[in-house]
Amino acid sequence: MGSNADEQSVHLSQLAEGLAGREFTACFLPGRRPALKVANPDTPTLSERVVCGPAEDGSLCFWWSWGQPIASVDDLGVAVGRIMHVLRSVEGTT
Numbered sequence: 543m544g545s546n547a548d549e550q551s552v553h554l555s556q557l558a559e560g561l562a563g564r565e566f567t568a569c570f571l572p573g574r575r576p577a578l579k580v581a582n583p584d585t586p587t588l589s590e591r592v593v594c595g596p597a598e599d600g601s602l603c604f605w606w607s608w609g610q611p612i613a614s615v616d617d618l619g620v621a622v623g624r625i626m627h628v629l630r631s632v633e634g635t636t
Contacts, residue, residue: 547573547574547575547576549602550575550593550595550602551570551572551576551594553594553604554570554577554578554592554593554594555570556618557592557594557604557621557622558578560621561578561580561625561626564622564626566580566581566625566626567580567581568581575593576594577591578591578592578593580625580629581629582629582630582631584631588631589629590606590607590625590628592604592607593607594615597614601614601616602614602615603615604621612624
């Protein structure tokens, strides 16, 4: 059911590459529960910690820090799109 930190790190690295291709920054945070600190470079205060872990069905997915799933690790494009949407800059705000 669970996944080891090495497998999670591989998926997080793939997510970081996908975000970098869209000009978002993703800093890998190693540890017992590896994570990414993802930030919008246009508005660095828009950042979030993303982890990888098992869903209820045992498959792996990316998770927001508040415990809501983002997308399956098999849907990398969906995960990148959702993260970019949440961390987007809105014109006319400071």
